[in-house]
Amino acid sequence: MPADDASPPPVDPMDLRMGDVVRLRKPHPCGGYDWELVRLGAEIGLRCVRCDRRVILDRPTLRKRLKTFVSRGAPLDPAVERALYGGEAER
Secondary structure (H helix, E strand, C coil), rough: HHHHCCCCCCCCCCCCCCEEEEEEEECCCCCCCEEEEEEEEEEEEEEECCCCCCCEHHHHHHHHHHEEEEECCCCCCHHHHHHHCCCCCCC
16 A cells, blocks of 8 residues: 555444533442543543542443433543644644
């Protein structure tokens, strides 16, 4: 494949942001359903809103267990997004 035909990096269909609060399908043993995203990467760090316990889930597991977004964190600054993903961001 020639270097001229560089395609953009794959984009994860889940638009996750630091500070998002998500509701999972099953409750945590403390009884809480809501989790705050505290780490983003290949694995996602979550903090239980009710008891502050932290867990790490891989993206496919989170995608399967996710029910809904309770609240959204702040979006990335466009300058930071360009630095991370290069070129103009398509959103």
